[in-house]
Amino acid sequence: MTNATLHPDRQITTPGDQEQHHEENARFRFGPYEEFLKKYLEQEYRFCFFPEINQPKNQIALRHDIDFDTQFALQSAQIESKLGIKATYFFLMRSNFYNLFSPQDLHNVLAIRDLGHHISIHFDPTVYEDFHEGLKWEAALFRQVFRQEVSIISLHRPNTFFQEFDSPIFDIEHTYQAKYFRDIKYFADSTGVWRFGHPFDSQEFLQQHSLHVLIHPVWWMLDGVSNTDKLRTFYSQKVQSLKTDFSNNCIPFRSIHESL
Numbered sequence: 240m241t242n243a244t245l246h247p248d249r250q251i252t253t254p255g256d257q258e259q260h261h262e263e264n265a266r267f268r269f270g271p272y273e274e275f276l277k278k279y280l281e282q283e284y285r286f287c288f289f290p291e292i293n294q295p296k297n298q299i300a301l302r303h304d305i306d307f308d309t310q311f312a313l314q315s316a317q318i319e320s321k322l323g324i325k326a327t328y329f330f331l332m333r334s335n336f337y338n339l340f341s342p343q344d345l346h347n348v349l350a351i352r353d354l355g356h357h358i359s360i361h362f363d364p365t366v367y368e369d370f371h372e373g374l375k376w377e378a379a380l381f382r383q384v385f386r387q388e389v390s391i392i393s394l395h396r397p398n399t400f401f402q403e404f405d406s407p408i409f410d411i412e413h414t415y416q417a418k419y420f421r422d423i424k425y426f427a428d429s430t431g432v433w434r435f436g437h438p439f440d441s442q443e444f445l446q447q448h449s450l451h452v453l454i455h456p457v458w459w460m461l462d463g464v465s466n467t468d469k470l471r472t473f474y475s476q477k478v479q480s481l482k483t484d485f486s487n488n489c490i491p492f493r494s495i496h497e498s499l
């Protein structure tokens with residue numbers, strides 16, 4: 240006997256409705272980050288750097304594109320390191336949100352590398368008229384600053400051209416090459432939403448297929464139910480830190496600090 244026949248007046252929730260509701264919740268299912276990572280370990284995944292991905296099963300390439308803040312990146316790197324997990328962190332060299340040459344950002348990036356993670360370039364091709372020249376220039380700068388080779392990059396907000404661009408650029412691999420993007424299942428939390436579904440709901444995860452998972456630490460290190468809640472918090476933190484920077488570097492600003 241079904242629920243509906245027992246309670247004929249009760250509003251009936253169909254399995255379809257439940258599924259839709261579940262999917263809506265899954266889109267915003269984030270944090271705590273440590274619990275999220277532990278699930279992969281329980282499912283017997285091994286965390287790998289990109290060039291190590293060579294098995295159809297049990298491997299995961301954990302990727303971080305750092306669009307906003309190196310402090311959140313360091314926080315996620317510390318949580319991973321505590322669990323013995325390695326990840327690849329990609330940083331923008333031409334960002335309006337952080338500056339790899341500032342003392343704090345540089346310290347954070349070096350600390351992430353010291354924890355055993357890989358670091359490289361999150362490349363924004365739209366900054367350049369000729370993206371080949373742009374990448375050549377950024378790679379040279381990166382080598383000089385961090386004293387290491389650039390073997391793989393990720394692209395910032397790639398258009399279809401780049402998503403379908405399968406070759407390395409100047410012998411530098413990128414994360415949208417088919418072997419990382421199509422041959423293994425890809426999940427991303429871009430914009431603070433699991434657009435391609437939550438990894439744990441997928442058959443690939445349940446069957447331990449190798450995965451490429453893109454995590455933006457900003458969506459995991461801030462409190463809030465939705466992506467816009469988190470952005471509100473982040474925005475007010477940025478305003479406060481901008482005020483502090485003004486006051487620390489500009490004496491006349493101190494007289495207006497409180498009134499702003």
Ligand SMILES: [Zn+2]
Nearest residue numbers: 304306395396
């Ligand atoms: Zn990005």
